[in-house]
């Protein structure tokens with residue numbers, strides 16, 4: 529059955545569901561072969577992580593430019609595996625204020641000291657200059673997100689890390705198969721973490737994966753994933769149960785066979801949006817990171833608040849009325865989240881400003897040229913009505 533995500537087709541208009549949006553915000557559909565792959569596992573009775581998870585690990589790592597992949601229960605667990613293997617309690621870690629909460633909250637869960645940094649307004653990706661400014665003698669790592677599918681300026685981040693001897697963890701939850709300077713993003717840093725949440729570019733319901741190029745890190749993450757077990761009932765260290773199951777693995781592996789093609793289709797949609805929005809003054813399209821080829825999980829516009837007479841929330845409410853669903857990624861800088869009250873020392877200004885301006889429009893591999901035009905026309909119409 530096709531899967532829809534109510535949460536993702538809600539606009540930020542008081543959380544009310546969009547009345548039958550004419551254009552789907554996302555297209556997280558299963559194909560018959562995905563269902564067949566899952567059914568085969570059910571028939572086999574081998575439900576725990578088995579050959580499907582192992583094959584998904586191999587294929588995903590290969591295509592992402594990484595040496596080793598480990599499947600796990602979800603993207604949050606993937607972050608915990610990477611942080612747990614690479615960081616110690618009390619380590620100071622620089623993390624953007626402009627990302628999904630898990631990138632930072634799992635550092636807090638690990639007992640790290642969070643140092644929030646700012647992002648660039650054009651690409652909406654982490655600002656390497658601000659990262660470097662915030663380094664102290666206690667800094668041990670940088671944890672950054674390739675947000676919306678767009679790679680960060682990896683060369684700059686890696687150069688800072690090398691200069692200051694820091695670890696780098698890339699939260700790639702939204703960035704399956706993104707590339708940087710022609711290489712898969714998994715080729716860089718100490719670990720890359722991915723989410724297979726239902727609406728991600730590769731969705732399995734819940735699920736995740738972490739890649740690394742280092743055998744020791746892989747070993748440590750493997751131990752954390754499964755109770756530190758080195759042989760049956762022998763536990764070398766304290767760990768968790770963050771394992772994937774083989775039904776999820778089968779769905780992931782089956783969907784993975786279409787991912788490159790679907791990602792290329794997302795890229796074509798982004799190109800078309802860029803072209804058609806060029807003449808719409810009320811919004812700014814996402815600037816691309818030099819050398820980066822985005823996975824386009826989301827296409828987030830920025831509203832030029834000085835060019836319209838309404839707020840972003842009023843703007844997207846009007847957009848929804850035109851049959852175009854919209855969502856906000858994200859409504860707050862992490863420094864404004866109550867959960868981080870004890871960690872915040874200052875509020876990086878660009879993150880706060882982005883929180884008032886951004887809104888995401890439909891982005892997926894099934895969007896037709898006609899639908900793309902319909903979205904752009906609706907944005908233009910709403911903009912004209914508010915000038």
Ligand SMILES: Cc1ncc(COP(=O)(O)O)c(C=O)c1O
Nearest residue numbers: 602603604628630701723724725
């Ligand atoms: C940037 C980012 N990091 C981490 C996660 C957490 O992934 P999961 O929901 O699979 O735990 C998400 C999921 O939305 C995400 O977007």
